[in-house]
Amino acid sequence: MLELQNISKTFEDRTVLDDVSLLVPKGATHALIGSSGSGKTTLLRITLGLIPFDRGYVKINDQALLSFTQVEWADRIGYVPQDGGLFPHISGMNNVALIAKLRGWRRAQIEARVEELRKIVDLDPEILTRFPREMSGGQKQRVSIMRAAMMNPAVMLLDEPMAALDPLIRRSVQQELKSIFQRLDKTVLLVTHDLGEAVFLAEQLTMLHEGRVVQSGSYRDLLLSPANPFVSQFINAQRTLSEAGELQ
């Protein structure tokens, strides 16, 4: 379970997040949506423990972020950056195994875990021997998911998982991603500006606008009883952009 409660954050005089709360039950997939400047990136960095916040708390399974060091917290939350964020200088295998090695895992233990995850994300073993520049967008993303899941975190956090993918393969990757989430059986938070993607992957949505939560609920709730004109505006704008069929 991931719980963000009453989070506020001010940069100098500018309020970036104002009393933001969000709850992802264990095993659920939740999407945080908002346009650029909504504060979603700041919320993501706070959730990862990268920047301090002024008020509120972040908890994973009832344990608060502030009671851990950055290194301890990192093992509880697996992060998949935008575009995979693989380190370009090391192979896919070494990207996946980096943290386990630094934590002193034995070789056999590492190999077994990598093999387990490789099956979950359905990746050809040869891909792991490649360097990131030799992988396709979809391959990078799967390797990045393996890396995030390596230490068996309670929560997975994905930043714009589809943004960098070719529109032609988006649909099939979305399908695969959905089944990977099911097989991993983790609490997942997606951060995205893309409503279609959020609706497809997540059961519940939280919409952020100008640092505040404007509405939380299922897509149906947002569509049928929007909390304010902004929500309907956002939804209508994205509907005209994407294929209506994807939003059923």
Added chain:
Amino acid sequence: MRRTAIAVLVMAGLMPAAVIARDGIVIGGKIFTESYVLGEMAAQTIEADSSVPVTRKLGMGSTGILFEALKSGAIDVYPDYTGTLAEAILKKPELKSLEDIRGSLSAMGLTISGSLGFNDTYALAVKEEFAEKHNLHSIGDLIPIESQVRAGFSYEFMDRKDGYPGLIDSYHLGLGPQNVSRMEHSLSYQAIDQNAVDLIDVYSTDAKIKKLNLRLLKDDHNYFPVYQAVWVARTSFVQEHPHEWQSLLTLEGRISEAAMLDMNAQADIQKMPFDKIAARFLGAAAPSSQGWLHEVAHRTREHLWLVGVSLLFSVVVGIPLGVAAVRFKAAGQAILLLSALIQTVPSLALLCFLIPLFGVGTKPALAALCLYSLLPVVLNTFTGIRAVNPTHVENARAFGLNRRQVLFRVVLPLASPTLLAGIKTATIVSIGTATLAALVGAGGYGAPIVSGLALNDVPTILTGAIPAALMALVAHGLFELLSLGLIPAGLRRRP
């Protein structure tokens, strides 16, 4: 950081070993033919009479370097001239007699021998044809053509009060400033020979005066001081080595102007080695030379040591400084500015500044090389790290790498191509700059270059310059290989 600290300590421990152990008597000499010949003569005279080992540090640059070396004990004896001592060292040009100069020097813990027998004063020289054309016999005859005569004067002559500045005052000579160029003394002969200049300063015993058929202009005002050649030594050396000092004194009054000019001609024109010239004059057999291969091997070892130590320093100190420059903004700018500032100090001037701190020999040369090789490493570390995508650094922290792991696992590997390029630049610059180390007696490939320059002898220059160029080529190749091992495979260009 602890590993770095240990490396620095190890380096500090090695430093004393870098200084070639002080052994027996050290003879110094300046960077011109006559000083090489006299230095060699002093060394052979002592060797003939005494079992104390003698080290030659000839071709050590100008008066300032030799004087610092003598005071600090890096050398024991070197040949100089009374006029130079009075003007450049004692700053008392009014002192004329040997006794007065000796008296003044004793306050500084130094002493001089009697005159070795000849006067090597400054003189102005023009080509015989030029002299005929303008009817030049004395310095005063230059006045009618003062606005058109092109002069090439040595750096020392231009700067010394008893050189150019005083000459102008004494003769009311108005040479056009745009017509006066400063040049290395041995190059001025070439310049006048090729008619690039009309007037040069010479030492009155220079062999080339005869070879190039130059006319010395008479000094009607007796402006140039007397330059009697003498041995200069520390008083303490004379007390500790009375027997050896006595041997040197046997040369007093023995070298006539004609004999000196002749010996200079043997070196400059007949290209005879200095040790043979000295031996012939002393009536002794020339010391057996060990062959050029041995010489090159010896110089290579010295050069490699200079380059190797300065390189190690630049890596061990430069990389942490570059990292610090990124992390601490204000201090970082200061670090970058300072290392850039060092780079702008001319190498010879830097060596001069370092002599009071480090003496003469390998130490100041190493210090200068370390300082010079710092900038490329610091700057490239800084630039390389700054060019690393900050997203990778933030991601690494999100994955749970601590600061140290972020630096060593992500930042430095990603910056490594730029970093290695900096180390490579430092190495190649250092191989070139190390040739100047010979001017402070540190040896290396600079030694043949410096003595070749003094003799204007291109083959001798090449015995230093070619190996130095080869070393730079080898270094370039080694770095290409090294980059295969050090730059992570994911960042390398695909074959």
